[in-house]
Amino acid sequence: LAKTTQPISMDSYEGQEVNITCSHNNIATNDYITWYQQFPSQGPRFIIQGYKTKVTNEVASLFIPADRKSSTLSLPRVSLSDTAVYYCLVGDSRFSGGYNKLIFGAGTRLAVHP
Amino acid sequence: EADIYQTPRYLVIGTGKKITLECSQTMGHDKMYWYQQDPGMELHLIHYSYGVNSTEKGDLSSESTVSRIRTEHFPLTLESARPSHTSQYLCASSRTQRNTEAFFGQGTRLTVV
Numbered sequence: 580l581a582k583t584t585q586p587i588s589m590d591s592y593e594g595q596e597v598n599i600t601c602s603h604n605n606i607a608t609n610d611y612i613t614w615y616q617q618f619p620s621q622g623p624r625f626i627i628q629g630y631k632t633k634v635t636n637e638v639a640s641l642f643i644p645a646d647r648k649s650s651t652l653s654l655p656r657v658s659l660s661d662t663a664v665y666y667c668l669v670g671d672s673r674f675s676g677g678y679n680k681l682i683f684g685a686g687t688r689l690a691v692h693p
Numbered sequence: 694e695a696d697i698y699q700t701p702r703y704l705v706i707g708t709g710k711k712i713t714l715e716c717s718q719t720m721g722h723d724k725m726y727w728y729q730q731d732p733g734m735e736l737h738l739i740h741y742s743y744g745v746n747s748t749e750k751g752d753l754s755s756e757s758t759v760s761r762i763r764t765e766h767f768p769l770t771l772e773s774a775r776p777s778h779t780s781q782y783l784c785a786s787s788r789t790q791r792n793t794e795a796f797f798g799q800g801t802r803l804t805v806v
Contacts (some may be wrong), residue, residue, distance in 0.1 A: 611793055613793045613794070617736075619796075619801075620781070620800070621734075621795055621799065621800065622783045622784075622785065622797025622798055622800055623736070623783075623785075623795075625795065625796070626791060627792045628794060630747065634768070649800070666736075668793060670793060679797055681724075681726055681741070681785070681787070681793070682738055682752060683728075683735065683736040683737065683738075685735050686735075
């Protein structure tokens with residue numbers, strides 16, 4: 580299970596683009612990169628998943644460089660409602676050993692200010 | 694929308710009582726998980742299951758137990774509640790083939806007095 584490192588906290592203002600970077604130097608060939616969002620008093624919510632290059636959906640974009648040792652979650656034009664904790668997870672999306680546990684780290688606490 | 698349900702949402706109970714937190718999902722997911730989370734703190738995996746009749750301990754030791762007799766149902770039981778068990782308990786499920794995309798319930802906030 581690849582270890583991930585992400586900033587403990589970030590601050591932003593409404594309307595800005597926010598980029599949260601996650602380092603995963605030991606990522607394995609079959610590993611995917613997955614991001615979750617958690618609001619206070621709620622369970623985490625899946626945001627986006629990718630393997631390489633760029634993935635975009637209605638919520639965010641995920642940028643993964645060629646070496647895959649890091650990834651960046653990009654939130655365009657954030658609003659106050661984007662204030663949440665964002666978790667980066669790395670592991671094999673298929674049926675395999677360690678990632679079956681689905682371990683969350685400390686995440687990045689994003690605060691969006693007016 | 695995720696179809697995973699936890700009951701009760703809130704529970705205040707006295708020390709020494711036996712409690713069962715319910716978790717059900719209607720998505721046919723094989724994998725299910727229980728997490729414990731204190732306010733503002735990390736999520737800790739306490740139990741998980743690969744499928745029916747499969748249960749495993751997570752990374753955080755817990756005095757709770759779980760069972761998986763049916764695919765859709767993954768209850769968590771505390772035989773004798775203590776104040777140290779006060780926390781939020783979150784249940785989740787995922788497909789085997791895409792187990793990194795998990796769906797979470799709303800959680801049960803347990804207070805033991």
